[in-house]
Each structure stands twice: as C-alpha cells, then as structure tokens.
Amino acid sequence: MRNLQGRLDLCSINTATLGHREPLSRTIDRIARAGFGGIAPWRREVDEADVVQIARQIKALDLTVTGYCRSTYLPATTSAEFAANVEANRAALRDAATLGARCFVMVVGGLPEGSRDLTSARNQVTEGIAMLLETARDCGVPLALEPLHPVYAADRAVLNTIAQALEICERVDNDRSGMIGVAVDVYHCWWDPALTASIEAAGRAERLLAYHVCDWLRETRDVLLDRGMMGDGVIDLPAVRQTIERAGYDGLIEVEIFSAQDWWRRDPEEVLAICAERLQSVC
Amino acid sequence: MRNLQGRLDLCSINTATLGHREPLSRTIDRIARAGFGGIAPWRREVDEADVVQIARQIKALDLTVTGYCRSTYLPATTSAEFAANVEANRAALRDAATLGARCFVMVVGGLPEGSRDLTSARNQVTEGIAMLLETARDCGVPLALEPLHPVYAADRAVLNTIAQALEICERVDNDRSGMIGVAVDVYHCWWDPALTASIEAAGRAERLLAYHVCDWLRETRDVLLDRGMMGDGVIDLPAVRQTIERAGYDGLIEVEIFSAQDWWRRDPEEVLAICAERLQSVC
Structure with a gap:
C-alpha cells in the first residue's frame, strides 16, 4: 500500500467537501495552495463559470481532475425524457474532456417519480450507459459507474453494489475498452459482504477508475448530508x-x-487542513 | 400466488406496528378481534407481562405467533459480554417456545461500540448463531436470521443481505435441520439486485421462515422510524x-x-383496519 505521508500529490479534493460556498475558481486555488494533487469539480459549479477558463486554471496549477461530478439521472417516465437525459450526459462528457477529467462520475438515478419498477429503471440505466459509452470513447473520458448506498435506491441510484456495476460494464463493454469502470466510494459500499471480492474482480477487469473516501458515522443523523471526516466513523x-x-x-x-x-x-482552510492530516494518518 | 381477499387468517401483525403504546394483552385482543390470523410480539412487551399467561391468551384466540422479536445483539467487545449475549438469547428462545412461536427473529447486532472490525463482528455473529442453534433445536423454535438494510450495518445488524444469511445457515447447519433460516423483510431487501435469486436459493434450501411487509417511502425522513404503510411507497x-x-x-x-x-x-383500530385493507389490495 502506498504511504501517503508527505504525498498530498496522491490526494484529491471533491469540491462538495467544501459545501459549494464559493466560486469554483477560488476553490481551485485553495485546493492547489493546500498542496493537493487533484480536484473533482461539480457540473453546476463549472456551468456557473466558463469551462475553458476553469480547465486552463486547473491545468496551470497542475491539478489532476480525478472525476467530473456527476451524470444527469437516466431513468425516466417517457422516452423523450430518457433521450434528453442521455443528451445532457453527452454534453457533460464533452465538458469533462475539456477539463481533462480522468473519468465522468455516473450517479445513475433512482426510480422515476411514481414508479415501483426497479427492473425497468435498471434496464434503462444499462441502456443509457451503453449509449453514452460511444460518446465517452469519442471524448476520451471513461464512464465511472458509482454504486450508491442502497439507502438511495429509490431516489438517487438504482445501482447499489460494485458487483452490479461490473455486470453492467461486462454487458456493454465486454472487449474491455478501458472506457468504462467503477468509482468505489467507501461511504456507499463499506457494508458490502462482497466488498473485497468485488474490488478484486474490478481490478482484474481493469475497471477501477476512482476511489472516494470519507467516513460513516455510527450515529448518522441524515443519510444524505451527514457524512463523517475520515477517522471519525x-x-x-x-x-x-x-x-x-x-x-x-x-x-x-x-x-x-x-x-x-x-x-x-x-472555514474551508480548516477543512482542507484536516483532510490533509487525516489522509496522511488514518486512510 | 395466494389470494389474500377475505384471508386475513393468512395475515399477521407485528406489534411494533401499533407503537407499543398499550399492554400486550390489549394488543393481542385488538389483533384477534380485527380478524388477523397471526401476531408477532416483542420481548420487552412479553417481559412486562407473564409469558405463560400471554401464551394462553394467544392460544385461546387461535393466533399463530409468526415470530418472536427479537434477539439480543451478538457482537461484543469482551468474551464475557459475548457469552452474556448468547445466554440472553437462550432465555428468549425458551420464551419463544412457551409462546409457540414459528421462529425467533434474529437481528444480529452491529459493530461493537468503538470497533471498525466488520469481519470480526460478522464472525462473532456466525459463532453465536452456531451456539444458539442447539438451543433452538432443544426448544423446537427455528432461528430466523433477518438481514437488515445496509443503512443499519454500523449500529443494528452486520447481516445485510439474504445471500449473506444463507451463507451462515449453510455454514452452521449444512444438514438442513429445519431449525435455521431467514426472515425476509421487504423494507430491508427490496433494493437488492440479487433479491429474486436469493429468495429462490432460500426456498430451495427450505429456509424461508418469515415474510414481513411495509413500504419504503421515497422521501424517507428517518431510516429507523419512518417506514411506510403498504402501498404508500x-x-x-x-x-x-x-x-x-x-x-x-x-x-x-x-x-x-x-x-x-x-x-x-x-388510533390502533384505524391502523389495523388500514393494514387489513392494504394487505388485501396491494400486497
């Protein structure tokens, strides 16, 4: 295992960690100044700025874009809505390419409003991903399927385990193009009895595209917005x-x-300092 | 599939559904009077009353005890504590036998306070269950392992999927004694991509001991205490x-x-009436 002591260049900050309280350009500067090697920005921040300018700033600071967050949810009630969702993701993939992102993070979406048909939603996800894979190839930005914790199955992601993500990868990309894989986030999959086996399988298939850390607090007050700092859970x-x-x-x-x-x-500076310390001590 | 119209004799009420607001004997009467064929009482209610008298009341009303809720959590920090947990479950199993329960519902417990060792907690669970199996045989009450939703992995149950429960069953009872199986609760496993396959596997192994229903609300406000009525999720x-x-x-x-x-x-009467209606219309 790599030693992270003195290796913040191996560490990246997802901008959500700072709560999206400042313009992205300021956040980029903070992250670079704190010594981190990477950043993962969100679309809404990039959309509020100018993607070309943001890309230039990130490049000038020598930051790796570890992921571009995140996809438009795929499952839809109508086929027109589904097509629009795919199209929105195509546009985001082009921005991901402009940013030089290592991957495009796919949070696939939950059940369409009013639906109880999990199978159909999951089939739509596979279909949408297959359609986006071509764009990903064209853009040179791999799709990183991020399984979300099962607690979000209804409203955020019907993709809930690494094994399930790998099954989709194999189905849509059995020649292993390198353009699709998984984003492993400890918050979502720490509980999975198949975690080790699934990560090993993903490794063998060369599909490990991103690794996200935080912590699961024993007394979680809010499953969406109460994630813990590494070491606190x-x-x-x-x-x-x-x-x-x-x-x-x-x-x-x-x-x-x-x-x-x-x-x-x-304070953002305090958050970054503690992230740096915990990355080097408890991760 | 059985038709539940006019068949409340095929339906049971877990007393938690009424919020434990009244003495158990009153709850038993309400459930019988509403026409349900079964009841699943909780230990704390039984412990507040007299188990022999409760058993007599339930029998006189011809109610099936579909499960006795629930086990003392198994994982512990010290071996003395672990032994005490096992012993507490043995005592509960004897009460389950007195009640004529179809199964003893095992919610296995989460990580011991301060622990991050999921593997060790899971090993303790398997060990404790193996120890309890003998008592279950003596009492004639099968152990129903209930996988809990992964959102409870830290604090309530390190057993999180039906597949994982079946693995434990096979490990401790490969001669399939009939004294151990699973309790399938839709709230906990509706999201599982392996749900159908796991239920089929449990069926083949004759390990389906209980079936619990409620609903998952799309906008869940509290993952512990905001379950929905069947049809509302x-x-x-x-x-x-x-x-x-x-x-x-x-x-x-x-x-x-x-x-x-x-x-x-x-009002408990209203709750029971709506349960009856929904069981016959949307389950």
Missing part, C-alpha cells in the same frame, strides 16, 4: 485502501464529504 | 410476494411498520 479505511491498491488501483485518493451541519459550516 | 409488493411464494413460502404475511411520526400516532 466506523469504516476501516486502511483495509479498504489496501484492498483496492492490491487490486491495481494507482489513481488518487479523493475526499468527498457531504456534511451540512458540520464540515460545510467550517 | 416504492416497493413492488405483489412481485416480491409472488417470488417468495413461488419459492415455497406458505407462512403468514406479517406487517411490521415503525413509524413514529405517522402510524404510531393514529
């Missing part, structure tokens, strides 16, 4: 990193913390 | 029941709803 972070690095992952370690009541209320 | 209840009955389940359909802000505030 129950996840055995070194064990998971050892597993993913042994399986071949050699990309950056990205911090992504949604925390409306705690970290998003703190 | 996103779970395709007829599809799940068809799967489990095709797999050989012929026991009762048990309603278990934790709902601090809604159903637990309503």
Whole structure:
C-alpha cells in the first residue's frame, strides 16, 4: 500500500467537501495552495463559470481532475425524457474532456417519480450507459459507474453494489475498452459482504477508475448530508485502501464529504487542513 | 400466488406496528378481534407481562405467533459480554417456545461500540448463531436470521443481505435441520439486485421462515422510524410476494411498520383496519 505521508500529490479534493460556498475558481486555488494533487469539480459549479477558463486554471496549477461530478439521472417516465437525459450526459462528457477529467462520475438515478419498477429503471440505466459509452470513447473520458448506498435506491441510484456495476460494464463493454469502470466510494459500499471480492474482480477487469473516501458515522443523523471526516466513523479505511491498491488501483485518493451541519459550516482552510492530516494518518 | 381477499387468517401483525403504546394483552385482543390470523410480539412487551399467561391468551384466540422479536445483539467487545449475549438469547428462545412461536427473529447486532472490525463482528455473529442453534433445536423454535438494510450495518445488524444469511445457515447447519433460516423483510431487501435469486436459493434450501411487509417511502425522513404503510411507497409488493411464494413460502404475511411520526400516532383500530385493507389490495 502506498504511504501517503508527505504525498498530498496522491490526494484529491471533491469540491462538495467544501459545501459549494464559493466560486469554483477560488476553490481551485485553495485546493492547489493546500498542496493537493487533484480536484473533482461539480457540473453546476463549472456551468456557473466558463469551462475553458476553469480547465486552463486547473491545468496551470497542475491539478489532476480525478472525476467530473456527476451524470444527469437516466431513468425516466417517457422516452423523450430518457433521450434528453442521455443528451445532457453527452454534453457533460464533452465538458469533462475539456477539463481533462480522468473519468465522468455516473450517479445513475433512482426510480422515476411514481414508479415501483426497479427492473425497468435498471434496464434503462444499462441502456443509457451503453449509449453514452460511444460518446465517452469519442471524448476520451471513461464512464465511472458509482454504486450508491442502497439507502438511495429509490431516489438517487438504482445501482447499489460494485458487483452490479461490473455486470453492467461486462454487458456493454465486454472487449474491455478501458472506457468504462467503477468509482468505489467507501461511504456507499463499506457494508458490502462482497466488498473485497468485488474490488478484486474490478481490478482484474481493469475497471477501477476512482476511489472516494470519507467516513460513516455510527450515529448518522441524515443519510444524505451527514457524512463523517475520515477517522471519525466506523469504516476501516486502511483495509479498504489496501484492498483496492492490491487490486491495481494507482489513481488518487479523493475526499468527498457531504456534511451540512458540520464540515460545510467550517472555514474551508480548516477543512482542507484536516483532510490533509487525516489522509496522511488514518486512510 | 395466494389470494389474500377475505384471508386475513393468512395475515399477521407485528406489534411494533401499533407503537407499543398499550399492554400486550390489549394488543393481542385488538389483533384477534380485527380478524388477523397471526401476531408477532416483542420481548420487552412479553417481559412486562407473564409469558405463560400471554401464551394462553394467544392460544385461546387461535393466533399463530409468526415470530418472536427479537434477539439480543451478538457482537461484543469482551468474551464475557459475548457469552452474556448468547445466554440472553437462550432465555428468549425458551420464551419463544412457551409462546409457540414459528421462529425467533434474529437481528444480529452491529459493530461493537468503538470497533471498525466488520469481519470480526460478522464472525462473532456466525459463532453465536452456531451456539444458539442447539438451543433452538432443544426448544423446537427455528432461528430466523433477518438481514437488515445496509443503512443499519454500523449500529443494528452486520447481516445485510439474504445471500449473506444463507451463507451462515449453510455454514452452521449444512444438514438442513429445519431449525435455521431467514426472515425476509421487504423494507430491508427490496433494493437488492440479487433479491429474486436469493429468495429462490432460500426456498430451495427450505429456509424461508418469515415474510414481513411495509413500504419504503421515497422521501424517507428517518431510516429507523419512518417506514411506510403498504402501498404508500416504492416497493413492488405483489412481485416480491409472488417470488417468495413461488419459492415455497406458505407462512403468514406479517406487517411490521415503525413509524413514529405517522402510524404510531393514529388510533390502533384505524391502523389495523388500514393494514387489513392494504394487505388485501396491494400486497
């Protein structure tokens, strides 16, 4: 396992960690100044600015874009809506290419409003991903399927385990083009009895595209916006990193913390300093 | 699939559905009077009363005890604590036998306070279950392992999928004694991509011991105490029941709803009437 001491160049900050309180250009500067090697910006921030200018700034600061967050949800009630969702993702993929992103993070979406048909939603996801794979190839930006915790199955993602993500990858890309894989986020998959086996399988298929860390608080007050700082929760972070690095992952370690009541209320400089310290001590 | 119209004798009420607001004997009367064929009481209610008298009342009203809720959590920090947890479950199993329960519902417990060792907690669970199996045989009450939604992995149950439960069953009972199996609760496993396959596997192994229904609300406000009434959420209840009955389940359909802000505030008679109506119309 890589030693992260003094290696913030191996670490990345997902801008959600700072709560999207400042313009992206300012956030980029903060992250670079704190010594991190990477950044993962969000579309809404980029859309509020100028993507070319943002790309130029990131490049000038020598930051790796570890991922571009995130896809428009795919499952839809009508085929027109579904087509529009795919199209919105195509546009985002082109921006991801402009940014030089290592991957486009796909949070696939939950059940369409009013639907109870999980199978159909999952089929739409596979279909949409297959359609986007071509664009990903054209843009040179791989699709990183991010399984979300099962608690979000209704409203955010019907993709809930790494095994399920790998099954989609094999179905749409059995020649292993390198243009589709998984984003492993400890928050979403730490509980999975198949975690080690699934990460190993993803490694063998060369599909490990991103690795996100934070922590699961034992007393979670809000499953969406109460993620913990690494070290404050129950996840055995070194064990998971050892597993993913042994399986071949050699990309950056990205911090992504949604925390409306705690970290998003703190000074961004303090948050970055604590991220840096925890990355080097407990991850 | 069985037709539940006019067949409340095939339906059971878990007393948690009424919010534990009244003495158990009153709850038993209400459930019998409403026409349900079964009841699943909780230990704390039974412990507040006299188990022999409760058993007599339930028998006189011809109610099936579809499950006795629930086990003392197994994982512990010290071996003395672990042994005490096992012993507490042995005592509960004897009460389950007195009640004539069809099964003893095992919610296995989360990580011990301060622990990040999921593997060790899971090993303790398997070990504890193996120890309890003997008592279950002596008492004639099967252990129903209930996988809980992964959102409870830290604090309530490190057993999170039916597949994982079946693996434990095979490990501790490969001669298939009939004294251990799974309790399938739609709230906990509706999201599982392996749901159908796992239920079928459980059926083939004759390990389907209980079936619990409620609903998953799209906008869940509290993952512990905001379960929905059947029909109010996103779970395709007829599809799940068809799967489990095709797999050989012929026991009762048990309603278990934790709902601090809604159903637990309503009149118990109203709750039972709506349960009856929904069981016959949307389950």
